[in-house]
Amino acid sequence: MRVFGWIVVVAWSVAWLGVPATSFAQERAKAFVGAKIIPIDGDEIDAGTLVIENGKIVAVGPADAVDVPDGAEKIDAAGKIIMPGLICTHSHIGGMRPGSGAADGSAPIQPGVRIMDSINVHDAGFKRAVAGGLTTLNIMPGSGHLISGQTIYVKLRLEDPKPRKIDDFFIRDGDGKMMGGLKMANGTNSMRDPPFPGTRGKSAFLVREQYIKAREYHDKVQRAEGDPTKLPPRNLHYEALVEAMQGKRIVHHHTHRHDDIMTVLRLADEFGFPVVLHHVSDGWKVANEIAAAKAPCSVIVIDSPGGKLEARYVRYETGGILEKAGVPVAFHTDDYITDSRVFRRSAALAVRAGMSRAGALRALTLAGAEMLGLQDRIGSLAAGKDADFAILEGDPLSVYCKTLETYVDGRKVFDRSDPDDRLNAVGGYGAGNSRTPYLCCFDTANANQGGSE
Amino acid sequence: MNGKILSCSNRVLTPPRLVAGLLGALLFALLPTSAAIGQIAVRGKTVHTMAGPPISDGIVVIKDGKISAIGVADQIAVPDGYQVLSAEIVTPGLIDAHSTVGLAGIYNQKHDQDQIERSAPIQPELRAIDAFNAREDLIEWIRGFGVTTVHTGHAPGELMSGQTLIAKTAGRTVADCVIVPAKAIAATLGPNAQKSDAKSPGTRGKAIAMLRSELIKAREYLDKKQRAAEKGDQGEPPPRDLRLDALGQVLEGKVSLMITLQRAVDIASALRVADEFDIKIWLDGADESYLLVDEIKAAGVPVIIHPTMTRAFAEHENMSFETASKLVNAGIPVALQSGYESYVPKTRVVLFEAAEAAANGLSFEQALRTITIDAAKILGIDDRVGSLEVGKDGDVAMYDGDPFEYTTHCTGTVIEGRVVSDKPR
Numbered sequence: 100m101r102v103f104g105w106i107v108v109v110a111w112s113v114a115w116l117g118v119p120a121t122s123f124a125q126e127r128a129k130a131f132v133g134a135k136i137i138p139i140d141g142d143e144i145d146a147g148t149l150v151i152e153n154g155k156i157v158a159v160g161p162a163d164a165v166d167v168p169d170g171a172e173k174i175d176a177a178g179k180i181i182m183p184g185l186i187c188t189h190s191h192i193g194g195m196r197p198g199s200g201a202a203d204g205s206a207p208i209q210p211g212v213r214i215m216d217s218i219n220v221h222d223a224g225f226k227r228a229v230a231g232g233l234t235t236l237n238i239m240p241g242s243g244h245l246i247s248g249q250t251i252y253v254k255l256r257l258e259d260p261k262p263r264k265i266d267d268f269f270i271r272d273g274d275g276k277m278m279g280g281l282k283m284a285n286g287t288n289s290m291r292d293p294p295f296p297g298t299r300g301k302s303a304f305l306v307r308e309q310y311i312k313a314r315e316y317h318d319k320v321q322r323a324e325g326d327p328t329k330l331p332p333r334n335l336h337y338e339a340l341v342e343a344m345q346g347k348r349i350v351h352h353h354t355h356r357h358d359d360i361m362t363v364l365r366l367a368d369e370f371g372f373p374v375v376l377h378h379v380s381d382g383w384k385v386a387n388e389i390a391a392a393k394a395p396c397s398v399i400v401i402d403s404p405g406g407k408l409e410a411r412y413v414r415y416e417t418g419g420i421l422e423k424a425g426v427p428v429a430f431h432t433d434d435y436i437t438d439s440r441v442f443r444r445s446a447a448l449a450v451r452a453g454m455s456r457a458g459a460l461r462a463l464t465l466a467g468a469e470m471l472g473l474q475d476r477i478g479s480l481a482a483g484k485d486a487d488f489a490i491l492e493g494d495p496l497s498v499y500c501k502t503l504e505t506y507v508d509g510r511k512v513f514d515r516s517d518p519d520d521r522l523n524a525v526g527g528y529g530a531g532n533s534r535t536p537y538l539c540c541f542d543t544a545n546a547n548q549g550g551s552e
Numbered sequence: 553m554n555g556k557i558l559s560c561s562n563r564v565l566t567p568p569r570l571v572a573g574l575l576g577a578l579l580f581a582l583l584p585t586s587a588a589i590g591q592i593a594v595r596g597k598t599v600h601t602m603a604g605p606p607i608s609d610g611i612v613v614i615k616d617g618k619i620s621a622i623g624v625a626d627q628i629a630v631p632d633g634y635q636v637l638s639a640e641i642v643t644p645g646l647i648d649a650h651s652t653v654g655l656a657g658i659y660n661q662k663h664d665q666d667q668i669e670r671s672a673p674i675q676p677e678l679r680a681i682d683a684f685n686a687r688e689d690l691i692e693w694i695r696g697f698g699v700t701t702v703h704t705g706h707a708p709g710e711l712m713s714g715q716t717l718i719a720k721t722a723g724r725t726v727a728d729c730v731i732v733p734a735k736a737i738a739a740t741l742g743p744n745a746q747k748s749d750a751k752s753p754g755t756r757g758k759a760i761a762m763l764r765s766e767l768i769k770a771r772e773y774l775d776k777k778q779r780a781a782e783k784g785d786q787g788e789p790p791p792r793d794l795r796l797d798a799l800g801q802v803l804e805g806k807v808s809l810m811i812t813l814q815r816a817v818d819i820a821s822a823l824r825v826a827d828e829f830d831i832k833i834w835l836d837g838a839d840e841s842y843l844l845v846d847e848i849k850a851a852g853v854p855v856i857i858h859p860t861m862t863r864a865f866a867e868h869e870n871m872s873f874e875t876a877s878k879l880v881n882a883g884i885p886v887a888l889q890s891g892y893e894s895y896v897p898k899t900r901v902v903l904f905e906a907a908e909a910a911a912n913g914l915s916f917e918q919a920l921r922t923i924t925i926d927a928a929k930i931l932g933i934d935d936r937v938g939s940l941e942v943g944k945d946g947d948v949a950m951y952d953g954d955p956f957e958y959t960t961h962c963t964g965t966v967i968e969g970r971v972v973s974d975k976p977r
Contacts, residue, residue, distance in 0.1 A: 227864065402904060403693050405658030406896030435863050436896060441908070447958030498911045498958050525912060528843060531869020 126509065128152035130167040133177030137495070138480040139465045149181055151486035154508035159480045182460070182495060183480050184234025184487035184505060185442055186467030188397040189351065189377050189431035191239060192224035192439070193265075201240025201248035201282075207295045208309050210281060210343075211335030212248035214240040218265045223523065223531055224434060225262075229255050229513040230524035231440040232489030232502040235270070237431075237471055239282045239351060245289045245296070245306050247282040249339055250351055252471050254487070255505075257512040270473065280375075280471070281343050284353035285362055286409050303362055310370045313340035343372040349472060350374040351397070355409035357381040364392045375470045377431065379421075380404075380413040386424035395427035395470050398462075400445035401437065418446075418462060419453035428458065429466040440524065447496040460495060590969040591615055593630045594948045596642030600917075602925040602939040612642065614946030617968035622940050637971070639963050641955055643920060644940050645700025645947030647927040648902040649856045649887035650810070650836055652707045653691050654684040654719065658898055664688075667707035667892065669714065673745065673752040674766055676737040676802075677794035678714030680705035684726045686719075690899045694890070695721040696977040697903045698949025698962045701731070701928075701937050707892040708740040708812035708837070711752070711759055712766070715798065716810065718931060720947075722972040731933065736810040736834065737802060739763070741818040742867055760821050767829050770799035802831050809833045810856070814867040816840040823851050834930065837862075837891070839871045842878045854885035854930040857922075859900050860908035862891065876922060877913025887927035907956035919956065952976070 129151050136147035138159055148165040150158040158165045167173055194201075194217060201217055202209035218238060228236065235254050241247030253268035262268060269277040285302050289295060296302040316337040323329035342348040350372045352363045360376060367374040376382065377397045382389060389396060398421070404413045414420075421428050430445040432438070437445065446459035454462075468478025477485050486509035493500035502524070505513035514520050522530050592614050599610030601622065611628050613621040621628050630636060657664025666683040669675055684704070694702070705716025716736045723729035739745075741760075746753055753759035773796040780787030801807040811822045814837050823844075826833040835841060837858040841848060848855065857876050864871050872878075879886045888909060890900040902923050910919035928938025936945050946969040953960035961976040 223864070223869070401897040402901050403658075403690060403897040403899045405690065406660050406893065406898035408659055408661065410896050411658065435865060438861055438864065441861060444958055451959045451961065496959055498907045498956055500911075525874050526864060526870065526872035527874070528840065528870050530872070531864065 126153050128157065128168050128171035129174060129509070130165075130171045131174045131176040131181060131490070132162055132167065133175060134179045134181045134490070136480060137180060137182040137460060139183055139461055140479040140481060146177070147181070149176075149480060149488070151506075151509045154486055154510070156480060156482055156484050156486050158482055176490065178492075179503065180491040180493070180495065180500075181480070181488055182232075182491065183464040183478055184489055184507065185232045185463045186235045186429070186471070186473075186478060187228070187233055187432050187434070187439065187442060188237050188375065188429050188467045188470050189239055189399070190228070190236040190434045190439070192228060192236060192434050193218040193220060193222040193238060194240070202244050202246075204243075205294075207245045207289055207305060209244060209248055209336065210246045210309075210339035212240065213251070213279075214238050214248055214282075215251040215265050215269075215277065215279070218251070220262045220265050220268065224439065225255055225257065226513075226520075226523035228434070228439040229257055229505045229507075230502060230515075230520065231438075231442050232491070232505050232513075233439050233442060234487040234489075234505060234507045234512075235468070235471070235473070235477055237280065237351065241282050242284060242288055242353065243291070245283060245285065245302055246309070246340075247284065249279050249348070250282050251277060251279040252473065254477075254485075254507050255512055256507050256510070258507075258510045270476075278472070280349040280351045281339055281372075282351050282353070283363075286353075286355050286359040287407065288353055288355075288409075299359070299362070303366065306366060307369070309336070310340055310344065310366075313337040314344065314370075317341045317344075344370050346371075346373050348372075349470070351377055353377050355380040355413075357384040359409075360385055361388060364388070364394060367394070368392070375429075378410075378433075379417065380410045382426075383414055383417045383420040384412070386420050386426060389421065390424040390426045395429065395466070396421050397429045397431045397467070397470055398445075398449075399431055399433050399436065400448050415448045415452035418449035418459065419455075422454050422458045427466050427469060428454075428462045429470050430462050431467075443495050443500065444498070447498075450496055456496065463495075590617055591631070591634045592946070592966065592969050592971070593634050593636045594642055594950065594966060595625050595636060595638040596950070597640050599642040599940065600644070600920060601941065602644055602921060603941045610642065612940050612946070612948055614948075614966070614969040617946050617970075619940060619942050619944050619946050622942060637950065637964060637966070639950030640953055641951040641960075642940075643698065643949045643951070643955060644924045644938055645945075645949050645965065645967060646698045646903055646923045647887070647931070647933075647938060648694065648699050648702040648704075648890050648923070649927040649931060650716075650889035650891060651694075651702050651704045651899065651902075652892045653694060653702060653890075653899050654686065654688050654704050655680065656690075656707065656892065656898065657685065658689045658693075660895065660898055667705075667713075668709045669706075670710070673711040673747070674762065675710070675714055675795070676712045676798040678706060679734065680715045680717040681726050681730060681733045684717060684719065684729070686723045686725050686729050691721050692973075694899060694901055695965055695967075696962060696973045696975070697901050698951070698955070698965050699902060700947040700949070700965060700967045700972075701933070703735060703927075703931055705736070706738045708738060709744055709892075710740060711745045711762055712737055712739045714738060715807075718933060720967050722967045722970070731936065732931075734798075734801070734807055735931065736808040737798060739809055739811045741811055741813040741822060742815055744812070744867065756817065756821065760825065763825060764828070766795075766799060767803065767825075767831070770796045770803055771829070774800045774803060803829060805832055810836050812836040814839040814858075814871075816843040819844050820847070823847060823853065826851065826853065836889075839868055839875070842872060842875050845878065845882045845884065848879075849882055849884050854887070855879055856887045856889050856930065859889060859891045859902075859905045860912070861900070861905060873908055873912035876909040876919070880914060880918050880922070885926060885930050886922055887930050888922040903955060903962075907958075910956045916954070916956070 131149045136144040201214040465478035468474040490504040595611045599607040611625040652667040655667040706714030718732035719729035776790045780789035925938040928934035948966040950964040965973040
């Protein structure tokens with residue numbers, strides 16, 4: 100039902116754009132035949148067939164077991180690899196300034212602020228992301244707050260019609276509401292001069308205080324039973340916190356140090372919000388505790404430890420150690436911290452340091468979908484799921500692997516043989532953001548290598 | 553020099569380090585004590601010497617820190633008492649042609665950041681040897697991936713930020729590690745060197761005017777010294793000026809001017825200044841160098857290309873994974889670098905940057921050259937390092953597969969005959 104509702108919404112918005120509303124209706128099926136298929140939720144298939152139609156996967160399996168429907172366009176994919184589109188659980192692409200957007204520096208807790216109001220849909224980063232085989236992002240606000248605001252889950256619909264506004268990227272739930280989470284952080288990330296906290300104890304206090312107020316706000320709303328004279332004034336900040344406590348908004352929590360990780364788990368337990376631990380540099384030190392709390396981890400893989408105190412003990416081994424402890428593991432780019440075009444490298448470096456191949460590939464796809472609550476729609480190649488996938492040349496864990504094509508909802512959004520797309524894939528003159536209309540007021544303080552995540 | 557490295561590395565392996573626990577000490581934990589002798593041979597199923605075709609089942613024999621023999625294993629006798637290591641792939645110890653490790657520390661706190669001095673835009677008199685922390689953890693980190701030589705020092709970010717040095721990646725003190733104490737002066741063109749204070753350049757035109765003025769002053773200083781010397785005892789040399797001494801070395805061709813820049817406009821300016829003063833420059837970073845291939849080649853200027861995976865925004869927005877390929881295939885001397893990182897990660901690993909270049913147009917051999925022999929030639933240290941040849945330093949990196957593959961491990965690193973890392977990484 101959800102999916103049906105979403106197609107209706109897209110068709111409606113396409114009509115509004117003045118584009119012929121052909122949309123997905125009656126689209127000719129496509130069958131990719133002969134590829135090695137990595138479905139993620141099953142064994143790798145040496146010579147397989149993937150059939151898609153109207154933006155959905157219709158069938159996937161060994162070539163000799165999948166019927167290609169009459170009238171389908173048959174595409175020879177022998178020698179290539181097909182895997183689900185990659186899902187980045189933590190990205191900052193399009194946030195107008197590297198690593199920023201949504202909440203400003205005025206207060207440490209701003210859950211009512213939305214990153215979707217601050218995204219440049221023309222950012223070259225989106226084009227680079229599809230060149231890396233990415234199809235879904237969780238775009239995060241922040242950094243530097245205890246609560247930076249609301250994140251947005253997007254699909255990179257870069258074709259047909261060309262995206263013109265962030266709405267074209269939305270993933271909507273069954274009620275037609277755009278989906279996203281809530282960005283939180285602790286440790287030194289959100290510690291600075293007042294009104295920001297100066298210590299970890301104060302950080303946790305400020306957060307608890309707000310969640311308690313939000314709970315009281317919700318209780319008042321409940322007691323009012325819709326009577327306008329009894330309803331409290333609407334509060335956007337509390338509304339977002341209430342959604343988190345109701346499980347409708349997943350908390351994506353930046354946290355590095357082992358004790359900060361334990362603080363997140365303590366707060367999640369107290370207020371009952373679903374939480375994904377992000378970065379988790381010290382996660383390997385408290386892997387069993389994270390497993391016991393059943394908290395999934397979105398891990399960043401960076402080339403060396405350090406750069407800030409909390410990342411001193413970051414290790415390539417983290418993914419494997421968490422995996423062995425039974426913790427669901429995904430990876431993220433934190434783009435611009437790492438480039439989305441080399442996202443597969445994060446998984447490969449984890450394998451280099453002991454993670455299983457299957458676990459690492461799952462961590463780029465289905466595990467990320469689960470951490471966004473989208474596992475029924477994306478993240479694996481299975482009949483009924485969205486036709487989001489990448490066609491590769493070479494093994495996905497190899498440095499020599501190339502993303503040849505990327506599809507979102509069955510539409511080709513990246514084609515390496517297209518000169519414009521290739522420019523985004525490898526870089527070169529004109530590949531940058533100077534082509535976008537946003538040039539004024541660039542914050543040179545943030546322009547140096549680094550960003551602020 | 554050689555003896556110092558041997559003795560210091562020996563002391564690195566003392567018991568307290570073995571029990572220290574975390575990451576760093578683990579690198580050393582399994583080192584055989586025989587390594588202290590420094591007589592060692594490294595056998596590889598494939599040995600990439602970078603001085604000829606790869607050798608199948610080759611061996612490198614290292615005596616007293618220098619390579620004494622190299623060739624096919626069954627044709628070379630390893631003297632008694634030598635420790636023999638083996639690996640799938642053996643390469644020369646890697647060279648990182650531009651880094652800031654040793655000055656820019658792992659913690660990124662004020663106390664461990666000596667790579668940039670913000671008090672003035674032009675300070676070529678700042679020596680890297682006075683700021684290099686030989687025991688910095690990031691040096692140990694890159695050594696674990698096979699990097700044995702690093703060109704490091706003052707960072708980009710001021711018009712002329714200071715000097716650089718070349719060091720081996722193992723040693724207790726700067727004197728232990730350094731092989732060239734003053735190699736280049738780090739300069740920066742473009743917005744990263746522009747500031748709003750009255751002392752700093754605020755535009756590209758101002759930056760070049762300041763740079764030229766300073767070089768002219770240094771020229772006059774050298775001329776005065778020269779005239780005084782010609783007069784013998786009657787001569788009156790100018791008062792000694794450390795800044796002009798440093799720039800004088802650039803004018804005399806003893807020290808290079810390494811100019812970090814990204815845009816084609818800045819590359820053109822750098823070439824113009826080099827021509828005017830007849831000085832040796834290196835283009836560093838040089839994101840848009842692919843637009844000026846003919847000019848760079850005609851000027852005979854080497855390019856130390858930005859990390860292949862540099863972040864593609866602001867001045868780097870037009871970076872390309874294929875720049876190394878375009879320049880190498882045009883015949884321009886190219887080295888790769890880990891570069892300067894102001895945040896996370898605090899250093900890159902030059903092996904990984906070469907790997908991406910190998911995946912984007914460079915052949916395996918060409919990519920390996922950018923972090924071995926070609927880097928050594930640009931840095932002027934190819935008489936010692938960069939290839940596996942008799943008489944050169946016994947610096948070797950070992951891998952359990954294609955060094956560029958994400959999932960391959962560096963299984964050991966040897967510097968001047970001493971095992972300095974043997975935990976697979």
